[in-house]
Amino acid sequence: MSAALAEKVDDDLWSAIGDPTRRRMLDLLLIEGDGTATTLSQQMPVTRQAVAKHLGVLDRVGLVRATPAGREKRYRVDEAQLARAAAQLSSVGLAWDARLQRIKRIAEAIQRTRQD
Amino acid sequence: MSAALAEKVDDDLWSAIGDPTRRRMLDLLLIEGDGTATTLSQQMPVTRQAVAKHLGVLDRVGLVRATPAGREKRYRVDEAQLARAAAQLSSVGLAWDARLQRIKRIAEAIQRTRQD
């Protein structure tokens, strides 16, 4: 049973990027380099406080890092950690694709057998 | 701004596969071909009812299809839809990777400029 099922997905990371709002925030941070709870909330349909909470979550799992600057608190994406997250996404997608491929091959084999 | 941000991710699909329990269920269904709420719940740390609800969600977004068989209700993965979902996962992962690559290149360019 080499095709192991154990994706051993880091569950905290997954649930962090599982939320659509947080994904959107990461996108914005990637595009603009950095941002604060206020600036991000202005480009999204949620309040500053909601964004602040999400930033807290992202910070806790290490996907972003904060640097206080006067009365502001600028956040930046931690590139290494996001790269890990991206890898996990791709890996799950690829795993499913692989299984689907196998099923397809088996189905074709049966088809061929039946045509004898 | 050619590198569009619009990943246009189908939000219902995402939230369906965003849940770890549902991902696990899809894995089991792929491995065993099909299953019922009861059989799946026996291989997971949740109750049959919880599994049944999740199956309802997966059915609503089209990731699985049910075929009543006597007193049982067997579920099977809809391969086309799962393929779509897998593609979305990979695509988001790749999009992030691409942006990270760009940032890295820019950083290196600045580095080089500074070394003159």
Next chain:
DNA sequence: ACCTTGCGCAACCAAACGTTGCGCTTCCGC
């Protein structure tokens, strides 16, 4: 006929996402 097996429905709990409201610090203009 009876008992088991499998499903569906309803009530209830806890955690998560989002809101509003308030108070505190920091900066800017006068």
Next chain:
DNA sequence: GCGGAAGCGCAACGTTTGGTTGCGCAAGGT
């Protein structure tokens, strides 16, 4: 220096969602 605006943090609250228990009902096996 002082007053107002800009940002942030904290707390209370409502709603949705993942999970549980408990029950009743239909389908099969003996």
